[in-house]
Amino acid sequence: MSAFDADKPKVELPLDVAAWIELYRKLQGEAKAIEEQLEQVKGRIQESMGDNEIGLLNGRVAVRWTKVKSFRLDVAKAKEILDPKIYAFLSRESESRRFTLAEPDVNS
Numbered sequence: 768m769s770a771f772d773a774d775k776p777k778v779e780l781p782l783d784v785a786a787w788i789e790l791y792r793k794l795q796g797e798a799k800a801i802e803e804q805l806e807q808v809k810g811r812i813q814e815s816m817g818d819n820e821i822g823l824l825n826g827r828v829a830v831r832w833t834k835v836k837s838f839r840l841d842v843a844k845a846k847e848i849l850d851p852k853i854y855a856f857l858s859r860e861s862e863s864r865r866f867t868l869a870e871p872d873v874n875s
Contacts, residue, residue, distance in 0.1 A: 788868060 813832055816822045822830040846854055 792868060792871075 812822070812830060816830070816832055820831060820833045821828055822832070845857075849857075
């Protein structure tokens with residue numbers, strides 16, 4: 768256990784959870800392989816579309832690859848140029864939980 772984990776709430780999991788963790792690891796590997804295949808296939812479709820936004824098959828819309836514009840605040844630049852009080856006023860804190868598996872212990 769790392770020093771990072773020292774003050775975090777902990778629970779001893781039931782032994783049957785080990786099988787779920789192993790299944791999760793297996794599925795993660797499969798998902799990664801599928802994601803790679805999806806990217807390759809999508810690339811082929813996009814390559815065949817060129818700069819066009821709509822692809823037709825037999826005269827019907829089969830795929831859209833549309834341009835989307837978005838504007839986002841450059842947080843690093845804002846922090847650099849804004850008065851710290853203004854930056855603090857405009858900032859808001861959010862909280863979420865990140866699910867990660869610990870690396871398997873190779874010594875067990």
